[in-house]
Amino acid sequence: MTTLAAWPYPRWVAHRGAGKLAPENTMAAFRMGASYGYRMFECDAKLSKDGVLFLMHDTDLRRTTNGHGAGGEHTMGELAQLDAGAWHSRSFAGENLPTLEALARWCIANRLHLNVEIKPTPGQEEITGKATGELMARLWPQDAVPPLFTSFKPDSLRGSRESAPHIPRGLLVDKFSDGTGEADLRIAKELGCVAMVLNHALWDEALVRRVHGEGLRCSSYTVNDEWEAQRLLDIGTDCIITDRVDLFSPAS
Template sequence: MKKFFSIVLMSSLAMGMYTAPALAAQEGPISKQQQLKMINVAHRGASGHAPENTMAAFQKGVDMKADYIEIDVQMSKDGELVIMHDTTVDRTTNGTGAVKDLTLEEMKQLDAGSWFSEKFAGEKIPTFEEVLDEFRGKTGILIELKSPERYPGIEEKVAKALIERNMHKPNNKKMVIQSFHHESIETSKELLPLLPHGVLLGGGWAGVTDEQLADFAAYADYFNPTISIVTPELIDRVHAVGMKMYPYTSRSQEQAYELFSLNVDGIITDYPEHVYDHPGKNQ
C-alpha cells in the first residue's frame, strides 16, 4: 500500500495563479524512468527566466529542452492573432489598453521586455504565425485560446494558420489546443479533429463529477487543472476516462517534486529546470 502525506505549498505569484493549501503525494524516491517520461511544459515560455510570451522566453524554453512551450493567443483590433496573456497590454508592456482595441501595428511598437529586465528591452509582442514559423519542429506548442469569448472567430483563424502550415495533423502529437472556455474547445475540436485538445480548470472544479469528466472526454484529451485541486483520486479518475493531466503552474522545486510524486503526465512550469532537476533525479 502506498502511504500518502500532505505538505503546505508555497504561495504563487499574482494574476490568479495560486497553489493549493496541500497536495497529497506518495513517499519514496522518484525513479529515473519517472523523470524521463514527465512532460515538461514551459509556461508562457521559460517565463521564470525571460519576459513571458516573448520570443526570448520561447527560445529559452527550447534551450532548456522543454517538451512544449505554452502560448496564449488573442486577437488584435484588426483581426491578427497575437501572443499575450492578459486581456490588456498594461502589465507586460510600456503601453496601455485592451488587446482587442489595439491594432497589430500599434502593439508592435510596444516594449514587451523591459518590465522584466533591461536585458530584454525592445522585445516585441509576437504574432501566432511568427511563433509557429520559428518553433515548428523545434518543440511542442501548447496553444491556449485566451478569453475567446472576446474574439468571435478566433478558433477558425487559429485553425486556418495551422492548416496553411500543414500543422493540423502532426505525426508526433506535439501540437495541443486548450482553453478555460470549454465551448471554444468543442468548436476547435470540430475544426481540427486530428489535433489533441484540452480543458483548463480553476479551483472551482475541485468537485468535478464523473459525469462531467465523461463529458470532457468526449472532445478533450487533456484535463489540465490548477495544482490547487490535484489529488491522487482526481488523477485516477481523469486517467480512467482516457484523459491526461498537465497541472499548472509549478513555480518551485518543491511543487515540481510533489507533482512528480503524484504521477501526473506533465508539469506546466515557469522553471523548466525544476522538472529535470528534482530531488529524486539520481535515485
C-alpha cells in the same frame, strides 16, 4: 476502464516560454526556454482587431507592454510597435509581441512541441478558437506531433474543434464548478478533450485514477516547487507546466 491513448508530449512544459526568466510570450522567452533543454512550450493566443493571432496573456496591454487598453482592440500593426520586454528588465527592452504564426514556425523549424492556450478577449471565445484551429491546421506538418489546444473557455475549444477537429484539446480548470470535478470532466468529454489541465492543487490520487479511467490525461499548472512536482509525479500525473525552467530538468 478506458485504455489511455499514447501521450506524444514531453512531461515538462515551459510556461509562457521561460517562466519568469524572460518577458513572457516573447520569442526571447521561448529561445531561453529552449536553451534550458525544454522541448515543449505553453503560450497564450488572442486575436487582434484585424484578425491576427498574437501572444499575450492579459486582456489589457498595460502589465506586459508599454501600451494600454485591450490588446484585441488594436491592429497587429499597432501591436507590433509596442515594447514587450522593458517591463521585465533592461536587457529585454525592445522585444516585440510575436504572432502565433511566428512562434509556430519557430517550433516547427526546431521540431519543438507547442501548447496553445486560447486566451480570448471577452466576447471572442468561439471566433478565437476557430481562428487558432485554422492557423495551426494550415501551418503544422501532418507528419509531426500536433500542437495541444487548451482553454478555460469551452466555447474556445468548440471553435477549435470546428476548424481543426484533428488537433487535440485539453480543458483548463482553476476551480471545480461542482466541488468534485465531475462536472468539469463531463465538459471535457463532451468537448472531445484528450486531457484535463488543472490548477496543480486540485489533483489527488483518486482524481488522477478517475480521469485516467475516462481515457484522459492529467496535466498541472503552474508548478514551481520541488515538493509539489514530486507529489504530482508520485500520484501519476502526465504533464507539468512550470515557470522554473532553471530548477526542473526537462529530461527527468
